[in-house]
Amino acid sequence: MTxxxxxxxxxxxxxxxxxxxxxxxxxxxxxxxxxxxWFESYxxxxxxxPIARIPGKGWLPGTDAFIVSKFEDIASITRDxxxxxxxxxxxxxxxxxxxxxxxNEIFREEGFGEAADARQTLRPTVEQHKxxxxxxxxxxxxxxxxxxxxxxxxxxxxxxxxxxxxxxxxEFVTQFxxxxxxxxxxxILGFPLQDMPTLKKYEExxxxxxxxxxxxxxxxxxxxxxxxxxVLVDFHRxxxxxxxxxxxxxxxxxxxxxxxxxxxxxxxxxxxIISIAVLMHIGGNETTQxxxxxxxxxxxQRPDLAQELRADPSKTRFFVEEALRLYAPTQGGAGGRYVPxxxxxxxxxxxxxxxxxxxxxxxxxxxxxCPAPEELRLDRKNPGRHLTFSMGPRNCPGQGISRLEQNIxxxxxxxxxxxxxxxxxxxxxxxxxxxMLGLYNLHLEFDKR
Ligand code: HEM
Numbered sequence: 466m467t468x469x470x471x472x473x474x475x476x477x478x479x480x481x482x483x484x485x486x487x488x489x490x491x492x493x494x495x496x497x498x499x500x501x502x503w504f505e506s507y508x509x510x511x512x513x514x515p516i517a518r519i520p521g522k523g524w525l526p527g528t529d530a531f532i533v534s535k536f537e538d539i540a541s542i543t544r545d546x547x548x549x550x551x552x553x554x555x556x557x558x559x560x561x562x563x564x565x566x567x568x569n570e571i572f573r574e575e576g577f578g579e580a581a582d583a584r585q586t587l588r589p590t591v592e593q594h595k596x597x598x599x600x601x602x603x604x605x606x607x608x609x610x611x612x613x614x615x616x617x618x619x620x621x622x623x624x625x626x627x628x629x630x631x632x633x634x635x636e637f638v639t640q641f642x643x644x645x646x647x648x649x650x651x652x653i654l655g656f657p658l659q660d661m662p663t664l665k666k667y668e669e670x671x672x673x674x675x676x677x678x679x680x681x682x683x684x685x686x687x688x689x690x691x692x693x694x695x696v697l698v699d700f701h702r703x704x705x706x707x708x709x710x711x712x713x714x715x716x717x718x719x720x721x722x723x724x725x726x727x728x729x730x731x732x733x734x735x736x737x738i739i740s741i742a743v744l745m746h747i748g749g750n751e752t753t754q755x756x757x758x759x760x761x762x763x764x765x766q767r768p769d770l771a772q773e774l775r776a777d778p779s780k781t782r783f784f785v786e787e788a789l790r791l792y793a794p795t796q797g798g799a800g801g802r803y804v805p806x807x808x809x810x811x812x813x814x815x816x817x818x819x820x821x822x823x824x825x826x827x828x829x830x831x832x833x834x835c836p837a838p839e840e841l842r843l844d845r846k847n848p849g850r851h852l853t854f855s856m857g858p859r860n861c862p863g864q865g866i867s868r869l870e871q872n873i874x875x876x877x878x879x880x881x882x883x884x885x886x887x888x889x890x891x892x893x894x895x896x897x898x899x900x901m902l903g904l905y906n907l908h909l910e911f912d913k914r
Pocket of ligand 1: 543744745746747750752753793794798825853856859860861862863864
């Protein structure tokens with residue numbers, strides 16, 4: 466494949482004529498290879514169809530999906546209490562999408578019903594959800610809780626770089642961007658680091674639907690769904706064995722903490738702990754991997770940025786926020802919001818039972834959000850104002866640890882590597898399918914500082 470090492474790598478614009486007409490654009494966002502065109506498609510969506518309909522892809526039979534691409538619309542939907550409840554149980558039974566239903570049935574058959582029901586038992590209301598986050602997540606991965614891991618994250622980043630710094634080149638995804646978050650999340654959960662190769666397989670099964678799933682419902686064929694669920698049952702069993710061990714012999718890690726903590730006047734059940742560990746694992750790994758990859762890509766693309774960050778490390782956090790805004794790892798929301806009653810958005814009638822696909826990556830590049838939204842600027846007034854971690858009560862609980870990893874990684878990379886550049890002839894800058902923005906690989910060369 467040819468090396469497209471130009472200023473326009475990573476999907477910066479293909480010609481606008483390559484974009485389908487706006488009416489079909491919503492569906493096209495999910496087509497094979499569309500990743501390479503997404504940013505250009507967003508401009509057309511903003512101008513011509515800020516609420517774009519995909520016929521027949523709603524949750525209830527006969528309803529449609531709608532792509533929401535404007536910053537303000539997405540922000541207000543994430544904050545609207547009508548969308549706090551995920552799909553109600555009775556509707557879920559009637560909904561046309563079968564795929565995660567099969568998964569849940571298999572979990573129940575295999576004795577993990579408590580884990581499947583944990584959302585209801587741990588956080589059925591907005592108020593309880595807040596307490597769940599504050600008491601169980603924030604001490605470990607929230608903005609302040611994450612700080613306790615600074616030393617561990619710094620050591621893990623340096624250790625990975627030590628392994629290849631003398632080679633003058635690296636395939637960055639497999640040698641840094643993937644193993645760093647994996648080491649961090651495995652350590653925080655308290656799982657043995659030697660289990661990471663097995664955990665990687667579980668992680669791939671966890672994200673399969675968001676990479677290979679079809680359309681805004683991220684559907685997998687039933688047979689794939691069953692095979693995948695079997696791997697995830699193994700993962701549940703693995704976590705169960707960790708919970709058993711830590712109930713007996715608690716250590717200084719998150720799963721041990723969850724076995725001991727009093728929440729709403731009671732101890733957590735094994736299934737509830739498993740549900741939290743499962744979420745930590747799916748949320749914490751691939752997303753941060755994609756962010757770290759985009760940041761390294763930017764450093765290679767823009768040597769001036771690397772120099773600026775080296776000269777003034779206080780700019781690192783502005784760089785990270787701009788990278789997160791421009792290259793949101795979760796370009797589209799997973800699953801899709803269930804519309805609980807008939808409503809209207811921007812004059813478009815949206816019937817009950819429809820699906821809203823929140824296109825975070827498009828909202829981040831909305832001209833109404835900031836001037837010159839396509840540009841990376843280190844002097845933005847509100848650098849963290851983006852949708853990458855979503856907003857409202859269901860926003861990402863792991864943003865503290867992810868930001869910490871990205872800030873430390875960027876600083877360590879520019880401190881230890883000079884002249885970071887693309888390895889000639891080795892990169893094609895293509896992305897995996899699905900709703901996330903994941904480069905398959907990134908071959909870099911550099912000089913050791
Ligand atoms: C760059 C890295 C990350 C990105 C871009 C990201 C993005 C997101 C987004 C967009 C959501 C959906 C919120 C919604 O639907 O409104 C979310 C939810 C979530 N994230 Fe993250 N995330 C990242 C890192 C992490 C990490 C490190 C963890 C765990 C340590 C994590 C755990 C979760 C969990 C558990 C949820 C579900 C929240 C809920 O429904 O209660 N994420 N994340």
